[in-house]
Amino acid sequence: MSLKVQISDDMKAAMRAKDSARLSALRLLLAAIKQREVDDRIELDDAAVVAVVDKMLKQRRDSVAQYEAAQRFDLASAERFEIDVLTAYKPAGLSTEQITIIIDTAVATTGASTPADMGKLMAAIKPQLAGKADMTEVSRLVKSRLGN
Structure with a gap:
């Protein structure tokens, strides 16, 4: 099953269960998927759907941070539910x-040694980790590896 x-x-199960919060989050996800399909005129495969989910998760995390900074904990809680x-x-x-093992292998392969080589190193790592790891965390690990 794709x-x-x-x-x-x-989404259909959430409708039957009358779980309006979950239904709303799933409708937003399906709308984003359909929008991407219409924009690109393609049928999305599982990898592309995961990319859409990643993008939506990043947006939700940014929203949580902004809502908490503005003391709007009710809205932050709703965004956390959507994140769940x-x-x-994923x-x-x-x-x-x-x-870390993948980063070390890429460092050995590319010869990256300074923070200036981060772009080259991230370009080598991204295809291996896309959809499998939070790229913000990967970036942090790469910075700490090249900073030493």
């Missing part, structure tokens, strides 16, 4: 140790 079909089935719903559609991520 990820898009699973999301659609989960969206996270269910594949299992890599551990920090696995990410």
Whole structure:
């Protein structure tokens, strides 16, 4: 079963259960997927759907930070709920140790040694980690590795 079909089935289940908060989050996700399909005139595969989920998760995390800074904890709580719903559609991520191994391998391959080489190193790492790890965390690990 494709990820898009699973999301659609989960939306139908939320309708039957009258879970309006979950239903709203799933409708937003399906709308974003359909918008991407219309814009690009393609049928999204599971990897592209995960990319849409990642983008929405990043937006929600940014919103939580802004709401908390503005003392709007009710809105931050709603965004956290959406983060929980969206996270269910991401594949299992890599551990920090696995990410570190990939970074070390890329450092050896590219010869990166200074913070100025970060772009070259991230370009080598991104295809291996896209969708499997939070790239913000990867960037932090790369900075600490090249800063030493």
